[in-house]
Amino acid sequence: MKNLLILLLLFTGVVSSQNKKYQGEDLSITPLVDGTLLTPKTKGKMPLAIIISGSGPTDRDGNQQMLMNNSLRFLAEGLYTKNIATFRYDKRIVKQMKQGTVQEKDIRFDDFIDDAVAVLKYFKKDPRFSKIFIIGHSQGSLVGMVAAQNGADGFISISGAGQSIDQVIIDQLTKQSPGLAENARTAFKELRANGETSNYDPNLASIFRKDIQPFIFNWMQYDPKVEIAKLNMPTLIINGDNDIQVQVSEAELLKDSEPDAEFKIIHNMNHILKKIDGDIVENTESYNKEDLPVMPELIDIVGDFIVK
Numbered sequence: 001m002k003n004l005l006i007l008l009l010l011f012t013g014v015v016s017s018q019n020k021k022y023q024g025e026d027l028s029i030t031p032l033v034d035g036t037l038l039t040p041k042t043k044g045k046m047p048l049a050i051i052i053s054g055s056g057p058t059d060r061d062g063n064q065q066m067l068m069n070n071s072l073r074f075l076a077e078g079l080y081t082k083n084i085a086t087f088r089y090d091k092r093i094v095k096q097m098k099q100g101t102v103q104e105k106d107i108r109f110d111d112f113i114d115d116a117v118a119v120l121k122y123f124k125k126d127p128r129f130s131k132i133f134i135i136g137h138s139q140g141s142l143v144g145m146v147a148a149q150n151g152a153d154g155f156i157s158i159s160g161a162g163q164s165i166d167q168v169i170i171d172q173l174t175k176q177s178p179g180l181a182e183n184a185r186t187a188f189k190e191l192r193a194n195g196e197t198s199n200y201d202p203n204l205a206s207i208f209r210k211d212i213q214p215f216i217f218n219w220m221q222y223d224p225k226v227e228i229a230k231l232n233m234p235t236l237i238i239n240g241d242n243d244i245q246v247q248v249s250e251a252e253l254l255k256d257s258e259p260d261a262e263f264k265i266i267h268n269m270n271h272i273l274k275k276i277d278g279d280i281v282e283n284t285e286s287y288n289k290e291d292l293p294v295m296p297e298l299i300d301i302v303g304d305f306i307v308k
Helices: 002-008 071-080 092-099 109-124 139-150 165-176 178-194 202-208 210-220 224-229 248-257 280-288 296-307
Strands: 024-030 033-038 046-052 085-089 129-137 154-158 235-240 262-266
Touching (some): 033 071, 085 109, 109 129, 109 139, 154 296
Parallel strands (some): 046 085, 235 262
16 A cells, blocks of 8 residues: 555655756746746757646655655756756645645636646746657656647656556555555546545545545546547657656556557666665655756766657
């Protein structure tokens, strides 16, 4: 259940940080979307990558209060060295939590898509950028592939699921808590049919409690295999083979749905883009190592894909 809880974690505090040696600025795109734009010192127009974070109240650096790993900050800084501009932003619930206005029952998956589309449209008007790519990490992969349909020049999925969220959770339960898998399947079926369910084991309350059901129901409406097939643009699918949250098989499902996409499996990379040579203890401890860099191979693959 531990990995499942990491995937679905919704409410903890968030801290953001920024290394000043990179040329950039903080921007507010909408009243709820704040982020950091890094712009390398280069002549002429440059490509821009919009980085969308994964599940939970994740900030622009890839951090939550108890999980400080700076994964998305390091990704952005790595792309900076390849003369690629980046914009990464806090999820809206980060600001709502700071304002004390967040209400779990009012959160919708569509809100995250709307925010990503707003960011894309904002930068499409900026003459500094030659093309705009969207990079979606984890939950952000699905958000990004839907948002990219609104005029992006390319899309990159990193550690993104290839199934709808109900199927992902059922698969996780089958492996981690098989005694709960069938009950979850029944509850998801009822939720999909009726928009609500009361037929679930108390041990699954983190997924099916009343206030979170509208969010899960909305999320379930999107199938990554369907959405990625809609993309008429260069597409890159990346996964690490040491990812304890999103298996390589999920990336393979995306590739099967978009055969023209480039496909890269990075050896020893975990879910937060770090190199893990050891066991699951080392893997989980890396989620709270803020100085551990992301894998250089990831920077090279993403950078080469964008600039070619």
